[in-house]
Amino acid sequence: METRPLKFWEAKNLTERRRNPSPRLLGVEIEVSGHRGAHSIDPVCEKWSASVVHDGTVLYEINTAPASGDVFVNQIEEICESLSKQKAYASDNAGLHVHIDGRDLTYYDLRHLILLYERIEPGLLSMIPEKRRVNTFCVPCGRDLAELLHDPKTKDPKANRDAIIKAIYGSRRWLADNRKRKYFRGDGGKIAGRYAALNIHSWYFRGTVECRLHPGTVDPGDITSWSMLLAGMMDFAAGTTDKAIEALPENPIEVLHQLAINKQVDAYIDKKTSMYPAYQVKRAVADDVRSAMQAAWTSRVSGSMAQQEIGTTVITSGGTSGGDVPPYYVITGAR
Numbered sequence: 001m002e003t004r005p006l007k008f009w010e011a012k013n014l015t016e017r018r019r020n021p022s023p024r025l026l027g028v029e030i031e032v033s034g035h036r037g038a039h040s041i042d043p044v045c046e047k048w049s050a051s052v053v054h055d056g057t058v059l060y061e062i063n064t065a066p067a068s069g070d071v072f073v074n075q076i077e078e079i080c081e082s083l084s085k086q087k088a089y090a091s092d093n094a095g096l097h098v099h100i101d102g103r104d105l106t107y108y109d110l111r112h113l114i115l116l117y118e119r120i121e122p123g124l125l126s127m128i129p130e131k132r133r134v135n136t137f138c139v140p141c142g143r144d145l146a147e148l149l150h151d152p153k154t155k156d157p158k159a160n161r162d163a164i165i166k167a168i169y170g171s172r173r174w175l176a177d178n179r180k181r182k183y184f185r186g187d188g189g190k191i192a193g194r195y196a197a198l199n200i201h202s203w204y205f206r207g208t209v210e211c212r213l214h215p216g217t218v219d220p221g222d223i224t225s226w227s228m229l230l231a232g233m234m235d236f237a238a239g240t241t242d243k244a245i246e247a248l249p250e251n252p253i254e255v256l257h258q259l260a261i262n263k264q265v266d267a268y269i270d271k272k273t274s275m276y277p278a279y280q281v282k283r284a285v286a287d288d289v290r291s292a293m294q295a296a297w298t299s300r301v302s303g304s305m306a307q308q309e310i311g312t313t314v315i316t317s318g319g320t321s322g323g324d325v326p327p328y329y330v331i332t333g334a335r
Contacts, residue, residue: 002042004065007049011069019073020224021261022231025066025101027208028076028223030083031058031094031216037087044082048075058094058216066101073224080220092131094216095138098227099208100234107161110200111149113209113237114164115245117198118142120233120259123252124197124213127272131215138212141196155242168200209234225268232259 008025011017041062045052049065067075090096105113121142125133132138148154148163194201199210214226236259248255253273260266 002045003051003053004049007065009065009067009071009075011071016071017069019070020228022228022235023068024231024234025068026072026227026231027066027099028064028227029097030062030218031055031090031096032060032062032083032088032218033058033091033094033216035086035088037085039082039085041082041086044078048079050079076223077220080218080223083218088218090216090218095212096214096217096223096226097210097212098230099202099210100230101207102203102209102234103207105238107164109238110164110203111160112240112245113234114145115149115242116233116237118146119245119248120252120255123256126253126276127269128213129215132213137195138197139195141198145198225265228261229256229259229265232261232265
């Protein structure tokens with residue numbers, strides 16, 4: 001393990017934001033399942049102040065230093081070039097986690113981020129493989145996070161803050177007990193905590209919002225495109241209103257295209273959604289699926305691989321599904 005001091009790589013001016021126009025800092029966790037070459041990644045990680053840590057589920061994980069603009073793109077491309085020389089790969093058990101700087105967010109910005117994420121989560125789910133959609137390390141959470149915020153009373157500042165805290169922690173007591181715990185896992189398994197697809201606990205812990213949805217990859221185009229899409233999401237949320245979010249298109253893919261900050265991200269959305277053409281993501285009330293996911297979570301925590309069947313859908317604690325229904329959303333269409 002090689003942990004390096006945290007360094008911030010910020011784009012200094014507009015000429016350094018041509019490929020990535022967002023000024024928001026981004027950091028990624030690149031999980032590597034293995035490699036077939038002898039090339040060392042240490043020099044490039046040292047250059048970019050990236051830490052290499054060991055995770056029980058993969059061979060190692062690269063935690064990049066926060067970077068913005070084109071500096072972020074250059075950083076990822078150089079690290080991935082070194083990974084390519086090492087012949088590194090990410091298998092099904094790996095994930096890509098993106099941290100988006102949220103130190104500027106107020107509780108109202110956080111409210112708008114949650115409401116926006118509820119809108120786009122079905123679209124994001126349509127861009128990733130089925131196994132990733134039903135995975136207890138990245139539990140879809142848009143509907144649960146936003147549920148309380150649909151009450152008009154939560155537009156009051158205190159009520160808004162309390163609703164967000166309740167959605168993430170269950171109560172103010174759980175916030176006080178856990179906000180500085182990196183490995184907070186939720187209230188007895190009922191709340192996903194840091195394993196929510198959109199991990200807002202990270203905002204309390206380190207000032208970032210973490211998205212855990214993307215499958216593992218060592219492809220620089222995938223990493224930069226997905227990260228810039230999330231930066232666009234955060235930039236929009238930080239400057240919007242409830243009414244603007246309500247006025248967004250019903251189709252989550254259309255909303256994703258509105259959030260795309262450049263042509264690269266636009267093309268990436270089309271590319272990924274076309275990879276899973278059999279699936280059409282629609283909003284649905286699926287409380288029974290939510291219960292199954294909570295049961296699967298509890299089983300995983302206790303070490304059990306028990307399955308819970310609901311209708312034709314089987315959700316296992318190992319993150320695979322025997323049906324087409326991830327938490328909160330119905331995915332229709334022939335395989």
